[in-house]
Amino acid sequence: MAVPPHHPPAATENRLLESAGEVFAEKGFRAATIRDIIRRAKANVAAVNYHYGDKQGLYTAVFRYARKCCEEQFPVDADAGSTPLEQLHVFVRSLLRRILDHGRPAWHWQLMAREMMEPSAALDEMVEQSIRREFAIIAGIVENITRLPPHDPRIRLCASSVIGQVLFYRHAQAVVHRLHPEQEFARKDLDALAIHITDFSAAALEAIAKRQPAKPNGRRRNGPREKNA
Amino acid sequence: MAVPPHHPPAATENRLLESAGEVFAEKGFRAATIRDIIRRAKANVAAVNYHYGDKQGLYTAVFRYARKCCEEQFPVDADAGSTPLEQLHVFVRSLLRRILDHGRPAWHWQLMAREMMEPSAALDEMVEQSIRREFAIIAGIVENITRLPPHDPRIRLCASSVIGQVLFYRHAQAVVHRLHPEQEFARKDLDALAIHITDFSAAALEAIAKRQPAKPNGRRRNGPREKNA
């Protein structure tokens, strides 16, 4: 007979994590109730405290679990795409799919969005363990396209501009639904969105690139005079 | 002489709205407790119920109050700036200041961000009463720059791209702080940010314009709406 697997009833823990992820994402940490979670997981009310100490412990466990799942499902392939522009496209499309596609775990990025708004210790871990790396990737792509010097602060700004365009559809999804009900978020719609964001960003970045080689002689705009031009 | 006002007109109500705004923005609707709010407002537990019916009533009142303040403080001047590019800059800078500058009420956009993530009836009102109008403004600016036909869906996408870049600093502020602690958000930093976003977006929009079949000087939506129809 084969040795029984390490933790036969780890099944309970997994169900707990899945349920907790869904509920936390749906309702937020405070509004989520343990009883809601254990009901979905068909577990006992004491199971949470038994396995994770308390509600907070379950929450952080959920985050680790989510990151693990996410990494397995979307391995970071920094060099997908042959040209920088293609890399940009792949990056944008991948991010867009991850945060909006109804794939598993669907609740991961909803949790992230919540954490961004109301950070807890979980966010620190998230930033260090994955976000920083992701940001470096897009920064690298931006650097390649713009040919800006490696530590030019504009790289950071441009990377933020790219990411901001993408995250908009997660953070402001409710507003988009209300303003433009015709906008859907099926796979093909996401890919169309990715193309737009890529084009938009590419044009901007290439404009910067064009100003680059010639060295900063380009007249920088100071902004319009405040009132009467 | 007029009779002195019955009470310092609704002093308690105003204190309540201010405190509630802060607490709701900080903790969210659920997590915010009435006791916290009335403690800050130096009011009584029952005051909320008396003036606003219940917690929910206070919440919507806070939103209306915030919108009123916001409109007084930042009157919509759709046509500030002489050229479309300047209009773009004014719009971006103004939005950035509103959502990040610590003007009064400082908590307004934090509340908005929460509503976007977890919409309630308050968001519907907000969309209809102000967001839709704001979006129309930036869409108009985009239309002028790109010379796209009025209802081209790309206008909506581009407008979203612009707004997304701005909102990023509100919604993902916590992440930005952690990734780039050197980024500050004083007035001058915001203005620098506005310049970047404007430049980035302008380049992208002008690239689109260039691809357009130079439908020559279509009437620029520029001057004030004709007064007397």
Place this chain on the structure above:
Amino acid sequence: MAVPPHHPPAATENRLLESAGEVFAEKGFRAATIRDIIRRAKANVAAVNYHYGDKQGLYTAVFRYARKCCEEQFPVDADAGSTPLEQLHVFVRSLLRRILDHGRPAWHWQLMAREMMEPSAALDEMVEQSIRREFAIIAGIVENITRLPPHDPRIRLCASSVIGQVLFYRHAQAVVHRLHPEQEFARKDLDALAIHITDFSAAALEAIAKRQPAKPNGRRRNGPREKNA
């Protein structure tokens, strides 16, 4: 010019008493809220405390008001009816109408019923000021019919039997409605009920009367042997 009436704004007090009577009768003392009362009376929230000290004060005032109204509307005519049996009929019918007829003040006996179940100081006053007199009347009638000696305890029992049959339709009205939905309580139904109760009681009382003159030789029943007769 005639002197203005004693209390011109006694109108407010009257509206207050009327409203309070209705609400107290409907919901009971505890469940009735001052705000409910003043809303119906179109009065101010402080009016109750101003005029009657507190809720309890209003309650007792309502009772006095109710008794006054009742006495005006149904003056006690102990000697209505020429024969004792007719007196019995008049008494029963009158009581039945008072407690069930939808006349003004409709809520008086509902209040009484509540007080009987959960006595307060108001009941003491009510007993001394009217119930005792009413009971003496029916006791007198019973005495006349049965020819029992004036202080025979059976008089009290019989009077209670008569009254019990009548009150049943007020106190157990809800049950009657459920058990016998066909039973209605319009004026004519009440009068039919009165005839039944009178007949029923008269037969019982006359049976006692018959046993009377012959002196207590009638075998008194001890009740059935407990199990096997």
Place this chain on the structure above:
Amino acid sequence: MAVPPHHPPAATENRLLESAGEVFAEKGFRAATIRDIIRRAKANVAAVNYHYGDKQGLYTAVFRYARKCCEEQFPVDADAGSTPLEQLHVFVRSLLRRILDHGRPAWHWQLMAREMMEPSAALDEMVEQSIRREFAIIAGIVENITRLPPHDPRIRLCASSVIGQVLFYRHAQAVVHRLHPEQEFARKDLDALAIHITDFSAAALEAIAKRQPAKPNGRRRNGPREKNA
């Protein structure tokens, strides 16, 4: 040997039911406070919510508990007593004891009285589950004594007259105490009362019987219902 029961089976629940019964009977549903109940039951505030959902749930549970107790303590023996008159006596005495004797649960009929005055869903259940059956019993007895045809409405009136005499001492107990302080309610006093009410009612019913067109010995509804239809 069986495992020892997990807990003293629902000891808390029973204490809760008993305390709740007392408090509800004393103060009524609205005025009764959960905190009062749990204090008497030496239980926790949340126990009520845990076991019964909410206050209302506890209330209906109390009613079911009371009925169960009552049925165990006073099993319905419709045919106790050999003659109809003896049956009448047994019925009256039994009802009187149940509603006034301080048997367990002492508060049951006080609750019932409250429900009759201010009905809730609990009354419906009570009517269907026990009152209707009880009323059928007394109606059957009345039918046997009066020899009225089975569905004669007078049967219902007479049964109501009997029950009304009994319930009077429950519903108007407070008035009786004030009017006739000498009336006591010990076991022997109740039995004396029962004799009076039986005699009073018997005389009335026999008078009706005498008026009946001697429809001779119609089958007396006496023996047990035939077993096998």
Place this chain on the structure above:
DNA sequence: TATGAATGAGGGTTCATTCAT
């Protein structure tokens, strides 16, 4: 005299957590 804003005690309910089994 009459008003309505303000108060504070206390109500029902919810919830994370613990503990004996």
Place this chain on the structure above:
DNA sequence: CATGAATGAACCCTCATTCAT
């Protein structure tokens, strides 16, 4: 290991009452 009954703190809300006007 796992359970479910039990706990107590804290929440939102209601209400009679008061006070300055």
